[in-house]
Amino acid sequence: MIASSQKTVMEILDGSPSQPFSRYAEWLISIIVLVNCTAVILDSVPEIHAQHKDFFHELEFWSVMFFTFEYLIRVWSLGAKTPLNPWKGRREYMFSAFGLIDFFATMPYYLHVFFPLFDLRILRVLRLLRILKLSKYNTALQDLFTAVYSERRAFGSAAFLLLIATIVSASLMHFAEGHAQPEHFGSIPHSIYWSIITITSGFGNVEPVTKGGEVIAVLTGFLGVCMAAIMTGIVASAFANQMSRKKASYMAQLRQVLADGVVSDTEREALKRLQVQFRLSDTEVQTMMDQAAMAKGDPS
């Protein structure tokens, strides 16, 4: 009895499609997270804070109660993941990224209760971690990270390029302008800040005053455009690669299904699930189906 309800609760919290309630749980948690973030934002406006102080306090208290309850129930229910050794599943959750987010977004409140002198600002930062709870429900975001992660080598070399460009332009700028504007380019670390601003925005926070400085500033700004182009290219190709990978594996599945000439219900179900998982539109699937059918019908 307990074991089965434990499993049900786990499935609901995990967003398993077999549990209709998982949708509502997802919605409830998302709405409370959004309300919380709005409250943190509004609370920072001094006038609003002065007027609704008590309300925000109440809201924070009840949200913490809710999230604590959610955390405890998650820890408890994830015992069902590994029935033989319940603490294994629980440990897995507690030390996963989402488990840590859930923990650190909630528990510091109690720290504050026990040690009232604790720095409030750190507490507020940790409260904002709650927004990351939402990313659990956004699978497209995880896709995006996979796409970016698969191109990490390219990103690494872009970052390396950025590093070199920053250091070179910062040192050149220090030599060119260090005497003229010691308050901005007095040391290389100091001019590094200027370089990064110029490379990323194409426009520095400090105007150069010497001829040499001007030339370096223009070149640095131009480098920034190149950096942006490189990054964009990498991301775009990462997405395109991910897309073609998905299509290729869907196509392979489709070929296999069509190979024996009959499409059984289970096969159709599997294809449907794959389509949802890969986020392919109906037209795309239709096109691929036609292609596969045509390839089969082709005698060559």
Add this chain to the structure above:
Amino acid sequence: MTIRRRTFEILEGEVADKASRFCEIFVASLVVLNVLAIILESVHEIHEAYRTFFHYFDLFSVAVFSVEYVLRVWSYAEKFKASGGSSWQGRKSYLFSFYGFVDFFSTVPFYLQLLMPGTDLRVLRMFRLLRIFKLSRYNSAMDDMFEAIKSERDSFSSAIFLLFISCLLFSSLIYIIEGHDQPQVFPSIPAAMHWFMMTIISGWGNVDPVTYPGVVLVVVTQIMAIALAAILTGVVSTAYTAQVARRESLYEMQIRAVLADGVVSDEEAEHLKSMQAKYGMSDEQVEAIAAQVRAEKGQ
């Protein structure tokens, strides 16, 4: 063929004939002239000098667009006639479509002014600007864009979500770190959000941090801005590429079907031609696809 059917064909550009072509060009050039007039009218001197001319031109355009609107509503009864739908079904599909709204709101406010002379003229001018959207009926670029966005809506929404999360985190962090030192720039998180959005959009939020953690945070935000721009651009370009690829494969399938029996009839050639025009494919693209299909067949 009834007059209503013929009107529908002309307005909808269903058949490629002279009348519908002429109608298309006439409406499109009138729209362009209208937009030009709105722009010129906003220059004070020109408005003073040609006041009556602009007035009569607007009267004329409203008359034409009103006739167009009424004709469209009337003739769209034919839309679902072939498949057995009722007259009002076709009319409703037009009235509540994007173009239906555009046609309505770009024309009807004029009459409102006649009825109630006290209406704010600036609001009226704003509605007049909607006329430019009438052009998009004759160009598939906007449909293309919406379709591409729709097919990649998950990627778009996750990119927007990423923007949302980073906006919240970074603006709160800068508020916490620099709020005490620069209360005039970061008095609250909403103010800090403004700074973050400026950084993302233009690459520079126009604020120099005064604390060391602030410097680090600004640098990270700057780099973040490039990364976010890259992600958005990447999503858009992938969506477009996918869209083009989808069209090409659809066209390729059509060509295969046409070439399957070895003969290309006039009707089939016509159909391919209209498909090419609809998808906005160049002759080179079409030639390349056709050559590929032919080569495969020749093997």
